[in-house]
Amino acid sequence: GESVGLHLPTLSVQEGDNSIINCAYSNSASDYFIWYKQESGKGPQFIIDIRSNMDKRQGQRVTVLLNKTVKHLSLQIAATQPGDSAVYFCAENTGGFKTIFGAGTRLFVKA
């Protein structure tokens, strides 16, 4: 994922709306991508993953889309809830047992 420096990108959405969080990854050879959620004071928690032979995968209220042509990954959260407020990280596996994280996006959910 891209580093965006000291300030996290922020997304603010109304409760009940859908959220879309985007991520650009760097290595065209990456074959496994993961989204993690990090709440304040906690470690990152797995949300959903996708392998490079797929372009879409759905979970409970979440969907991940992968566009290998432009090296872009997105996380869609349906009917966003206050409990979804957190920092979201995309991560890519570049092979060689290394998972590399993007800088993260902070999601605020307004009640």
Added chain:
Amino acid sequence: NAGVTQTPKFQVLKTGQSMTLQCAQDMNHEYMSWYRQDPGMGLRLIHYSVGAGITDQGEVPNGYNVSRSTTEDFPLRLLSAAPSQTSVYFCASSLTASTTNEKLFFGSGTQLSVL
């Protein structure tokens, strides 16, 4: 089932001091790793291990040592702490050490300040 346990949760060091951050997992995971997280940045990989007796460097290994004498434990050592090592440190593990990787399970982190 405790998962990944890190100790201590908070630590303050003076420049030049040494210390060990502890990490233990009770899930019989092959793969373990250490990340650091700085404000406004993602997690950066310090060191990782694919099994007992096997360790390797990540993106930012300088100033840190690791060892993996058992499957369960993966301590991170700072031999001579520097202010640049002020960060939040996370230990993570996954079931296997497959090159296609698997999702990581994270501990709750250690917040380290070096004065």
